[in-house]
Amino acid sequence: MGKAKYAVEALRANSGLADSAEWQAFAQAARGAELDGAALKVIEAAGLCVDLSMQRQSPTLEAAAMALLQARGVADARQALFAGEPVNWTEGKPAWHTALRAGRTREQPDGQDADSVCEHSRMTDFVRRVDQTADFNTVLHIGIGGSDWGPRLAVQAFGGAQQRRQIRFVSNIDGHAFHDAVAGLDPRRCLVVVSSKSFTTAETLHNARAAIAWLKQGGVADVSDHLAAVTANVSAARALGVPSSQVFKMCDWVGGRYSVWSVAGLSIALTVGADVLIGMRAGAEAMDQHFQQAPVASNAPIQLALAGLVNCSVLGHNSLNIAAYSARLLHLVTYLQQLEMESLGKRVAGDGAAVGVPTAPIIWGMPGTDGQHTFFQWLHQSEDGAPVDFIASLQGHADSPDAHRMLLANCLAQRQALLRGKCLEQALMDVAHIDDQERALSLAQHMVHPGGRPSTLIVLRQLDPRGLGALLALYEHKVFVQSVVWGINPFDQWGVELGKRLATGIERELAVPVSAGVVDWGHDASTSYWIDRYRSHAQAPRPRHAWVPGVAAHL
Numbered sequence: 001m002g003k004a005k006y007a008v009e010a011l012r013a014n015s016g017l018a019d020s021a022e023w024q025a026f027a028q029a030a031r032g033a034e035l036d037g038a039a040l041k042v043i044e045a046a047g048l049c050v051d052l053s054m055q056r057q058s059p060t061l062e063a064a065a066m067a068l069l070q071a072r073g074v075a076d077a078r079q080a081l082f083a084g085e086p087v088n089w090t091e092g093k094p095a096w097h098t099a100l101r102a103g104r105t106r107e108q109p110d111g112q113d114a115d116s117v118c119e120h121s122r123m124t125d126f127v128r129r130v131d132q133t134a135d136f137n138t139v140l141h142i143g144i145g146g147s148d149w150g151p152r153l154a155v156q157a158f159g160g161a162q163q164r165r166q167i168r169f170v171s172n173i174d175g176h177a178f179h180d181a182v183a184g185l186d187p188r189r190c191l192v193v194v195s196s197k198s199f200t201t202a203e204t205l206h207n208a209r210a211a212i213a214w215l216k217q218g219g220v221a222d223v224s225d226h227l228a229a230v231t232a233n234v235s236a237a238r239a240l241g242v243p244s245s246q247v248f249k250m251c252d253w254v255g256g257r258y259s260v261w262s263v264a265g266l267s268i269a270l271t272v273g274a275d276v277l278i279g280m281r282a283g284a285e286a287m288d289q290h291f292q293q294a295p296v297a298s299n300a301p302i303q304l305a306l307a308g309l310v311n312c313s314v315l316g317h318n319s320l321n322i323a324a325y326s327a328r329l330l331h332l333v334t335y336l337q338q339l340e341m342e343s344l345g346k347r348v349a350g351d352g353a354a355v356g357v358p359t360a361p362i363i364w365g366m367p368g369t370d371g372q373h374t375f376f377q378w379l380h381q382s383e384d385g386a387p388v389d390f391i392a393s394l395q396g397h398a399d400s401p402d403a404h405r406m407l408l409a410n411c412l413a414q415r416q417a418l419l420r421g422k423c424l425e426q427a428l429m430d431v432a433h434i435d436d437q438e439r440a441l442s443l444a445q446h447m448v449h450p451g452g453r454p455s456t457l458i459v460l461r462q463l464d465p466r467g468l469g470a471l472l473a474l475y476e477h478k479v480f481v482q483s484v485v486w487g488i489n490p491f492d493q494w495g496v497e498l499g500k501r502l503a504t505g506i507e508r509e510l511a512v513p514v515s516a517g518v519v520d521w522g523h524d525a526s527t528s529y530w531i532d533r534y535r536s537h538a539q540a541p542r543p544r545h546a547w548v549p550g551v552a553a554h555l
Contacts, residue, residue, distance in 0.1 A: 014072060014487040015349035018356030022071040026064040030310040033058040035452055037419050045300035046286035046470040051457040054419050055307040065306050066296060068485065074302070077484040082292060088255075088491035089350070095491040096251075097258035097476075101285035101469075119263050123248050126228070127269045136191040136226075137165050140181060141267040142207045143195035144171040147230070149338055150260025151195075151267045153331040154280065157468055158272045167271045170211075173203040178210050187218025187226075193267050194229045197256050199236035202500070208240060230264045255491050257338050258476065279465025280472075287473035301477030304456065308482060311387045311454055313357040321379060322365035324391040325411040326463055330367055332391070336475055337363045342493050343479050349487035359486050361386075369410050379418060380449050388455040390415050391471070395462035411457075421451015506531065514539050 017023050033056035041052045069075070081087050084094045100120075130136060141151055148171040155167055170181040182190075192211045196204045215223045228246040229237035237247045248263040260268075261284065265277045291301045311317045320340075322333045344360035365371060368390075379385050392411045396404025427444035434440040458474070460467040483490035509521055509531050521528045 014077075014484065015351040015353050015355075017072070017349070017485065017487055020071060022064070022068045023357070026061070026068045026309075027314045029058065029061040029064040030056055030314040033061040033310075035419070035454060041303075043298050043300045043303060045290045045294065045474070046283060047461055047467055048287075048300065048470050048474065049457075049459040050300040050304060050474070051459065052303055052307055054415065054455045054457075056310055056454065061310075062297065069296060069302070069481075072485045072487070074481055074484050078292065078480070081480060082288070084253075088489060090489050090492045090494075093491070094253040095255055095258070096253045097255065097261050098284075098288050100251075100254065100261040101281045101288055101473075119249050123263045123266055123269065124274055126246065126248075127266070127274055130191065130270060131164065136189055138185050138190045139165060139167040139267055139270050140185070140190055140192045140211060141167060141169045141195065142171075142192065142204055142211060143264075144201060144203050145338060145342075146256030146259045147195035147197065147201075147204070147264055149257075149331060149335045150264065151271075153329075153335045154260070154265070154268045154276060154465075154468070155271050156330050157328045157463060158276050158465060163272055165271060167267060170207050171203065173206055178207055182211075182214055187215045187220050190215070190226060191270070192227050193270070194227070194237070194240070194242070195231070195259075195264050195267070196229075197232050197250050197254075197259065197264075199229070199231040199233035199240075202503075205240075212241065228266065230262075230266050257342055260472070276465045280469035283466035283469025283471075284473035284476075285469075286466075287470045287477065291473075291477045301474055302481050304474065304478045305481035305485070307387075307454070307456060308361070308478065309485060312361045313359065313486075316358060317361060317384070317387055318358065319362040319364060319386045321371075321375075321386050321388040322363060322391070323368045323371055323388050323411070323414070324365070325368040325407050326391070326393060327367050328463055329391065333363065333365045335472070339472075339475055340479055342496070343490035344483060344486070344488065345495065346488045350489070355486050355488060357486070359482075359488065368414070369407065372410065372414060376414065379453065380421075385418075385450075385453045387453070388415070388418065390455055390457045391460075392457070393460040393463045393467070415455050415457060417449065417451075418453040418455055419451060421449040421453075422447060423451075424448055510534050510538070 035054070035056045037054045039053065039057055041055075041057060043050045043052070077087065081095065082098055084096045084099065086092050086094055088095050141148070143151075148169060152169055155163075159167075168181040168185065170178050192208070192215070194204065194208045194211075199205070212223055212227070215226050220226055224241050224243045224246075227240075227242045228248070229240070229242040230248045230250060231237050232250045232252050234244075234247050234249055238244060248266060250259060250262050250264060254262045261281060265280075269277055287301070291299065294300070296302055308320070311320070322336055324332050340363045341360055347355055347359065349355050365388075366374065379388065390411050392408055394408075396407065424444060427447035428440065430447060431440040431444050434443065458471065460471065479490055506527070509519075512519060512535060514535050519532075521531055523531070
């Protein structure tokens with residue numbers, strides 16, 4: 001049986017998880033495992049330290065996990081992933097983003113290795129020319145989803161004083177988003193980068209056309225000189241007016257949420273430098289090697305995935321908090337939201353049957369210590385709480401060592417507090433000064449923290465491109481392992497398509513003139529009501545004193 005045939009058939013047949021003896025043994029062992037932080041469990045991987053000491057552990061659980069991974073074919077699936085087999089079986093495609101790491105030139109699907117390397121080289125040459133001419137002081141990046149979050153994350157992490165040029169992002173189709181993005185910019189000094197794998201995404205195309213109109217209105221004589229595109233649909237980009245020399249082709253086997261490793265990193269290179277992309281790919285490549293080579297017990301992505309399976313599918317935690325103790329990782333949560341929830345937010349296994357256990361926790365959070373003053377109350381004292389992935393670095397800003405020490409202290413303290421909690425006896429000691437014992441007892445009960453709440457700590461030596469690349473690849477491979485155990489395809493996103501298709505029809509209906517009279521739209525009552533309500537509002541005269549942003553209201 002050929003490799004491609006094996007990958008499709010084996011992954012499609014990977015169902016029946018809930019009823020399997022291996023899963024039931026794993027679940028039983030997880031429920032009986034200790035969560036006391038007594039045993040240190042730190043894995044070194046690609047420059048990261050992954051501390052799982054505050055997750056459930058026991059020899060029985062470790063043995064059950066090994067049996068589960070073997071029964072679900074994780075090792076074979078991993079081999080298929082890196083070999084470029086069509087692990088995206090519903091669409092018959094590889095998911096070979098790993099082939100793009102650190103400029104690898106190994107043979108790629110359909111002989112596309114030369115094309116991929118050539119596109120990266122073309123992109124680098126283009127960035128060099130832009131830097132040399134100094135014609136552009138701003139990049140307007142237009143994209144959404146995977147075409148947006150990766151560049152946002154990298155620019156936020158590594159921008160600042162060393163930034164080559166300013167960058168503005170526009171993803172949302174809301175008109176305010178576009179006008180806010182271009183406010184104060186000189187169209188004659190602005191390069192517009194349109195990033196869309198399909199080049200059919202409605203929001204991106206709408207904003208791209210708005211950008212072209214803005215360039216023309218700003219006096220740009222040759223708009224094409226101000227356009228660049230990243231896409232797998234080269235002809236569509238050319239049809240929009242992007243010159244061939246400034247269209248950079250994505251490989252069709254790179255999924256949108258993995259596109260930061262491809263030429264979709266163009267805006268990163270234009271803004272913070274190609275060295276950032278090179279460093280990120282090198283870090284991701286190091287994590288790829290670790291994932292392929294490390295034994296299960298010391299394999300960071302596998303162990304992170306197993307902890308998630310325990311917390312979500314066995315213990316029923318339906319969310320995972322990401323607490324990154326770095327202001328530069330502002331956009332990490334949204335990046336991971338797409339990676340995890342778009343990949344794993346599914347309930348059907350390879351054979352079309354239900355998975356049978358909870359999958360894909362909600363990913364949420366914000367940088368620490370802001371989160372401590374926003375939702376950590378819920379993490380500590382709510383009925384359910386949530387597991388937390390704490391992310392920190394040993395080295396902070398060179399000019400603020402005291403601030404970084406305080407930041408790290410908060411990270412470690414919050415993690416310890418979630419595990420240890422605070423019992424009633426400890427709380428009573430805090431209110432011992434209150435003479436009224438009944439009141440003291442009542443107050444003490446409000447101070448009790450249940451504890452026993454699991455967390456993982458991921459520590460970078462410092463937040464540099466290599467470290468960020470390794471971190472993103474760690475989560476990618478964690479997601480892949482969980483998908484194989486659950487038996488779902490992490491590389492498609494059918495749930496995105498239905499709403500987009502319905503929106504096309506509703507948009508046409510919203511434009512029907514009021515003069516057409518009462519129309520039976522064939523929708524539910526609420527949708528029909530709001531279509532008619534919008535039509536009446538949009539086609540009515542605008543109120544004389546309508547509020548306009550930036551303009552004082554006339555009372």
